[in-house]
């Protein structure tokens with residue numbers, strides 16, 4: 198883990214007019230300092246600019262006013278889990294992971310280890326089209342962890358799954374964090390969701406964004422143990438408390 202904070206300072210992110218769509222400012226005066234090694238959830242209404250923000254942090258979009266300071270600067274290793282698992286269909290599951298690893302000497306062993314961690318050890322030789330949607334998301338998680346990122350960006354990785362599958366994956370993520378707290382998961386995580394239950398289950402800090410132009414409305418610590426995060430009733434009780442205490446801020450959030 199690299200010790201410095203990740204600082205996001207977006208003075209303004211504006212998309213120019215295109216076709217019949219007028220220009221619009223999506224993010225404005227959005228400043229965030231992420232705590233090293235902690236799990237941050239970004240939550241906000243649909244279309245408020247969450248994916249746009251991740252793209253700025255990832256360096257995929259540099260056309261904005263302001264700056265992003267990554268922990269460790271250019272040396273920072275980034276992991277990215279997208280809504281779509283983006284597995285190469287002509288490569289096996291194991292090869293999809295090995296491909297992103299720079300140290301080829303231990304790539305095979307590391308891919309196998311992470312497939313085991315996500316319960317996919319028997320599917321390394323399979324091709325992605327043979328996998329269910331939930332299995333593909335497990336592979337995408339294994340691939341992101343296998344690179345041992347300093348900063349892990351996750352953009353609604355469990356969206357549009359049925360609730361039992363989404364729950365299994367959330368629990369898997371909580372368990373991986375617990376098991377690897379001292380090794381791969383001191384990574385700083387920035388996880389986008391529109392689901393408060395998901396945010397409460399996973400995050401140490403939940404940041405609520407406003408409607409566009411988005412800024413941070415609320416920054417709440419979530420102080421739960423891994424065991425409490427795996428307890429659905431405990432999570433639902435905290436979620437209900439937050440909805441009650443911050444009803445106006447949470448309008449438009451599921």
Ligand SMILES: Nc1ncnc2c1ncn2[C@@H]1O[C@H](COP(=O)(O)OP(=O)(O)OP(=O)(O)O)[C@@H](O)[C@H]1O
Nearest residue numbers: 212213215223242243244245246247248249250391
């Ligand atoms: N390349 C682009 N050009 C113009 N407008 C864009 C572009 N990308 C995103 N937008 C607009 O910016 C706004 C924010 O989009 P973004 O995808 O970041 O929101 P979001 O919060 O991630 O949405 P959702 O919750 O639906 O996934 C939307 O109104 C979207 O239409």
